[in-house]
Amino acid sequence: MRMAVEGMGIVSTVGNAPQDLARAARHILQEEGMPLAVSKIDTGDLARYASSRALRRVDHFTRMALLAAYSALEDAGLEAAELEHTGIILATGYGPVKLTFDFLDSIIDFGPEMASPQAFAHSVHNIPAATIALMMSLRGPCFSICQLDTAVTAAALAAQTWLAEKRVTRVLLGAVDEYTALLETNTQRIAESLPAESSGGRRRLVPGEGAVFFCLHADPGMARHGFIEAMPPAESFLDAPVFFSGSASPEQRKAFPQAHDLSPLYGNMPIGMAFDAAVALLAVREQLSPALEKCPAVHCLSRNRFGMTGRILVTSGECA
């Protein structure tokens, strides 16, 4: 089932507007390998949607998620109060890591009898999605999915499942991960212990962070940006470009003649596929020209460390 993309929200190190993403993607596609200017994630715009009081205990991971979700709604021309029968699905590779380690810090620093209950409670993986539900007063289904490199495909399939059975009429589908210095150290140590050909091409890639949200609807007439659809993996794709993320080695990427690696845009990130899908939605609307000429469809693939590959097909309206 194709899901109509009504709106899209981006929070990234290359900027938070779709045109920022398009500019960065064009740079990578035209000058693959050239460094890309990135900056620290800025979630200051959240103040446009929520009071500082409401945000005072909200951590960085959840701020990124909230800003991307609100931006997707705004892009769709919707307000939270208008949302009925709406579900939330949040995909992540590691969950709110910073809070997890904040709780460990509090155990180490103050002992278990004085450890921070708030850091513990808020480090539970479904709290960011629950915060979105709470702040938008959404009482539909609210799922969080955690797995490396295939969480976005899994989340898209869950959204399709809900829309197909009319459990909801709309889904806020998002993906979030955050950077920590410890994650970078560990990732580097692990990558260095692997031979180059099996490191998934990410040996020198710094862990990234960011969030992407899509506002999805079952009605094809609501497709402002195009469509996305979780699909079973296939052996080859000759009909359209491929954006390949995750643990794919250069050899595995070569199996797809039109494969592009956009990972410099988002870094080493288990939910990189969500950024690929966002760029693909720009591509099918011809917003990556001249770096990528008219392409009514893009395959987004993400491969995990066991070789399992998730696939999302992004299409324009004319590719129905």
Place this chain on the structure above:
Amino acid sequence: MLHSGPVSVTGMGCVCAAGTNLQDTLRALETGQRNPLPPSRFKSEHSRIFPVFEVAEHIRSTHEKPGADLSMTVHFALYAMEEALLQAGLAVSDLHSHRVGVCIGTSVGASLNLLDFYRAIRAGQTPELEPVHRYLDSNPAVALAHALGASGPVQTVVNACSSGADAIGLAASWIAQGICDIVIAGGADEMSEVTYNGFIRLMIADQSPCRPFDTSRGGLNLGEGAGIVILETAACRAQRNAPELATVLGFGTAADAHHLTAPHPQGLGLKLAISEALNAAGLTSADISFINAHGTGTANNDTVEAIVLNELFPQTPFISTKGMTGHTLGAAGAIEAIFTMAHLTAGGIPASAGFSEEDPLLNASPAHAFTPVQGQAAISQSLAFGGNNSVLVVGKGRAI
């Protein structure tokens, strides 16, 4: 929401403190013998002891790939999966000709609770990466799919304490919509020092064996384990001539949108989830023979559940099984869905371990002795951090 019809359950497996297979566990639930103890796998630095329900035996699955070093969570899940596959009459090789999905709920099993590793980092050491590799290899749904060579969708649901129920609910939709022929679904979680400290600091852990719905209840005891079901399409089951042990009739899930760690005081989200699950099943509250309540033993949870049960199911017997298993977090919804199916088939529910005196403020008592139940359907309900509420309506198995 579309009414999709019953989804067949052809296998069930369970590991928890009450037993390392479903039959032993059900027998333990009948006898009510329980023995929560101080945690054995880590040394608690608390001055007070909070008992937990650990799996007593050293569980190791035969499906662990050579050289792999998997988490306890995955071992519990694999072990329960082996029991479920055996009961379903399925060998791993049988699965390769089918579209097999894996959908597992967890909480601890997807968390970076690397306390000792992190402590060493903080001390300026460079610890071995073994715990990191274990984490990377031990995403529950991915690890099960990898062990089986499954080719269908793979999903690890992390909805805190409703994860196991949510995984089964979503898996049932995959079957109903023809996305998979077979789905291995359920939940798994292990005891963790981090979680143990967290629940104590939230002041919702009991220093005594827990007493769900009792007037003297003082909180929860943590538990661990896994519950796995095999769901199949009617065509797949008929082809194999496999008995249907139970059915998933409906699933409802709703958010409270009220508070991040406390349920809505009137159970708003829970009522929505119940209504949705009954609608999906094409049933009414009068069709429900009994309810397996979430029943953690905390003041808030049991109060809200009692309000909802009194309003929607005033005459329907209910039970909490956490007095026998502890709160197994991401596994709880799956383990309890399996208990619900088994008790529906058996025609009765055992006494709720730990309950002895009704709380006059709740005006709701779980079964305090074996209670015969009649009918074709029952409910298992799960509440979670974040205000998640999930409800499975399950039915008896039908003759082929």
